[in-house]
Amino acid sequence: MIKLPPYLKKGDTIGITLPAGYMAKEKAQTCIDTLQGWGYEVLIGKTFSSKSKTYFSGTDEERLNEFQAMLDEPGIKAILCGRGGYGIGRIIDQLDFTAFKKNPKWIIGFSDVSVLHAHINRNYKIATLHAPMAAAFNEGGYKNKYLHSLKDALQGKKANYSCKPHRLNHPGKVTAELVGGNLALLAHLIGTKSDLQTKGKILFVEDIDEQHYNIDRMMHQLKRSGKFDALAGLIIGGFSDMQDTERPFGKKVYDLIHELIAVYNYPICFGFPVSHDKENVALKVGGIYTLSITPRTVILKER
Amino acid sequence: MNRKNFVSSILAAGAAIPALGYAVDEQPENAAVIPAYLKAGDIVGITSPAGYITLKEIQPAIQQIESWGLKVKIGSTIGKRDFTFGGTDAERVADFQQMIDDTTVKAILSARGGYGFVRIVDQLNFSKLKTQPKWMIGFSDITVLHSHLNRNFGIASIHSKMCNSFPDDWSKAEPIQIETILSIRDAITGVQMKYNTTPNEKNKKGITTGILVGGNLKTLESLAGSKSDLRTTNKILFVEDTGEYLYSIDRMFWNLKRSGKLDHLAGLIIGGFKIKASEDAAEEFGKDLYEIILEKIKDCNYPVCFDFPVGHQKNNYALKCGVKHQLQVSTVECTLTEIK
Numbered sequence: 001m002i003k004l005p006p007y008l009k010k011g012d013t014i015g016i017t018l019p020a021g022y023m024a025k026e027k028a029q030t031c032i033d034t035l036q037g038w039g040y041e042v043l044i045g046k047t048f049s050s051k052s053k054t055y056f057s058g059t060d061e062e063r064l065n066e067f068q069a070m071l072d073e074p075g076i077k078a079i080l081c082g083r084g085g086y087g088i089g090r091i092i093d094q095l096d097f098t099a100f101k102k103n104p105k106w107i108i109g110f111s112d113v114s115v116l117h118a119h120i121n122r123n124y125k126i127a128t129l130h131a132p133m134a135a136a137f138n139e140g141g142y143k144n145k146y147l148h149s150l151k152d153a154l155q156g157k158k159a160n161y162s163c164k165p166h167r168l169n170h171p172g173k174v175t176a177e178l179v180g181g182n183l184a185l186l187a188h189l190i191g192t193k194s195d196l197q198t199k200g201k202i203l204f205v206e207d208i209d210e211q212h213y214n215i216d217r218m219m220h221q222l223k224r225s226g227k228f229d230a231l232a233g234l235i236i237g238g239f240s241d242m243q244d245t246e247r248p249f250g251k252k253v254y255d256l257i258h259e260l261i262a263v264y265n266y267p268i269c270f271g272f273p274v275s276h277d278k279e280n281v282a283l284k285v286g287g288i289y290t291l292s293i294t295p296r297t298v299i300l301k302e303r
Numbered sequence: 304m305n306r307k308n309f310v311s312s313i314l315a316a317g318a319a320i321p322a323l324g325y326a327v328d329e330q331p332e333n334a335a336v337i338p339a340y341l342k343a344g345d346i347v348g349i350t351s352p353a354g355y356i357t358l359k360e361i362q363p364a365i366q367q368i369e370s371w372g373l374k375v376k377i378g379s380t381i382g383k384r385d386f387t388f389g390g391t392d393a394e395r396v397a398d399f400q401q402m403i404d405d406t407t408v409k410a411i412l413s414a415r416g417g418y419g420f421v422r423i424v425d426q427l428n429f430s431k432l433k434t435q436p437k438w439m440i441g442f443s444d445i446t447v448l449h450s451h452l453n454r455n456f457g458i459a460s461i462h463s464k465m466c467n468s469f470p471d472d473w474s475k476a477e478p479i480q481i482e483t484i485l486s487i488r489d490a491i492t493g494v495q496m497k498y499n500t501t502p503n504e505k506n507k508k509g510i511t512t513g514i515l516v517g518g519n520l521k522t523l524e525s526l527a528g529s530k531s532d533l534r535t536t537n538k539i540l541f542v543e544d545t546g547e548y549l550y551s552i553d554r555m556f557w558n559l560k561r562s563g564k565l566d567h568l569a570g571l572i573i574g575g576f577k578i579k580a581s582e583d584a585a586e587e588f589g590k591d592l593y594e595i596i597l598e599k600i601k602d603c604n605y606p607v608c609f610d611f612p613v614g615h616q617k618n619n620y621a622l623k624c625g626v627k628h629q630l631q632v633s634t635v636e637c638t639l640t641e642i643k
Contacts, residue, residue, distance in 0.1 A: 054589030086550040190528035191562030213418040225528025250386025
């Protein structure tokens with residue numbers, strides 16, 4: 001059974017760190033202010049004042065040490081990744097989850113953070129939070145319902161999301177554990193010890209800035225490695241900023257995905273608000289949800 | 304290994320796989336089934352299992368192959384187009400399947416790569432190939448086929464340039480173009496292959512032997528977890544790629560490392576890597592290709608050779624996948640020699 005970390009109380013501390021790409025501290029200020037406004041203390045990691053001149057927010061060692069310290073510090077009740085980018089895969093095998101297993105805490109983020117979600121789900125059976133990160137609070141984002149869903153999740157309010165029906169949906173109703181994340185990362189983790197197990201679960205995927213053929217290739221990889229075979233349900237999130245080759249692929253992204261999964265009888269929905277765009281609700285990887293799809297409605301309700 | 308032993312080893316492995324770990328040594332990928340080499344008058348089939356190509360574009364390849372004393376059979380997908388593909392999936396399957404099943408076709412040359420082999424590989428019936436193996440030729444997207452053949456049937460195949468790389472005018476071709484195209488002829492007609500490269504100071508020295516496997520890195524990664532997933536233990540692995548960012552190359556090598564594919568290699572060959580520059584100069588990756596690769600294998604002792612002439616580049620020689628080779632890396636030279 002999946003273990004849920006304790007929900008946050010007023011005055012609890014959230015650690016904010018950059019385990020992957022670089023981010024200037026100013027860009028996280030609205031996030032920090034908002035978290036404080038929600039009643040939490042915020043501990044800002046040194047990776048936010050890194051002198052790094054590269055893509056990364058610091059050396060592997062710096063990023064690793066900071067994340068490790070936040071995992072181990074009992075006073076920190078949740079760890080929010082400031083941004084994704086690329087880099088958690090470089091440090092994941094060096095992270096020690098011993099203290100985290102004893103005292104689980106919420107690990108929050110998406111995109112590259114899918115590595116953590118998959119790794120923790122696969123190895124430790126502890127729930128994590130796939131949710132917007134620091135940049136999503138900017139430009140008024142902190143007021144929107146997606147950030148509000150993160151606030152609710154941290155407080156332990158059960159989620160009840162709905163989205164518009166889509167012509168490609170497969171109707172049905174199922175209750176199961178929810179897992180998922182960024183498609184490119186999930187494909188990349190196949191064969192490793194962070195490889196997500198999907199049997200009997202509701203899987204969600206989203207992606208950004210990929211070629212159509214590459215989405216097709218990754219979906220084929222998931223299919224050919226058996227990830228779709230025994231799902232309880234499938235949620236296709238946003239596929240933002242898709243690219244096409246000079247010789248066009250010839251199908252829209254949702255159509256090419258649907259073509260691959262049309263053979264399955266479980267409930268499937270398209271266009272769910274989990275994405276690199278503004279539409280990105282907080283989802284508990286490892287949480288139990290009921291996915292209910294009818295021709296007129298799509299509801300994902302947390303148990 | 305003769306055909307009878309090969310068949311029995313498949314049966315033995317098939318029976319043992321579900322429960323028994325020790326069946327690994329019986330895996331067909333180590334069986335090294337070498338198709339018959341081509342003789343004068345033999346037929347090379349040309350098909351488009353991935354991207355589309357016109358009949359005109361393959362004329363230089365046809366002329367060159369005929370000049371080797373071979374005949375060419377032009378597949379029904381040549382000139383077909385379904386958006387980026389050389390015909391619909393069904394059309395590409397049908398063409399490739401008839402090339403497999405036609406006993407007069409002794410080698411199947413993929414006209415070009417692009418994307419699309421993975422969409423048809425599970426629909427192809429390789430049973431005829433198991434009893435009558437033939438040479439499969441190509442690279443890039445065709446890595447799916449090389450990997451699938453090695454993993455499932457142990458059938459050797461040829462990683463080389465395809466029709467779209469044959470020079471239009473042979474008389475004006477550069478020596479490297481001529482040499483690399485002729486290396487395809489040598490490979491399919493049974494010449495013992497030997498390659499020399501200039502040493503790179505980052506190479507790791509040593510002598511090793513093993514079955515040569517590999518191909519396009521991105522394609523190999525995308526096969527992880529599938530039944531075409533390459534096994535690399537005790538093999539010499541070669542990889543190449545084009546148009547990828549350094550972070551993406553880093554991530555792909557992490558996949559190889561974290562899935563255990565780098566742990567027990569006999570040797571590692573790094574071909575050409577055309578790296579896509581970061582769009583934002585402030586987002587430099589901070590590590591070069593050598594660092595990215597060498598940090599993943601710092602605890603491994605096998606020989607490593609950089610700058611090997613394989614990849615999306617002019618110096619892309621024909622390599623026999625699934626065939627035993629010796630790799631010798633020293634300070635003065637680096638050689639890869641087919642073991643007959």
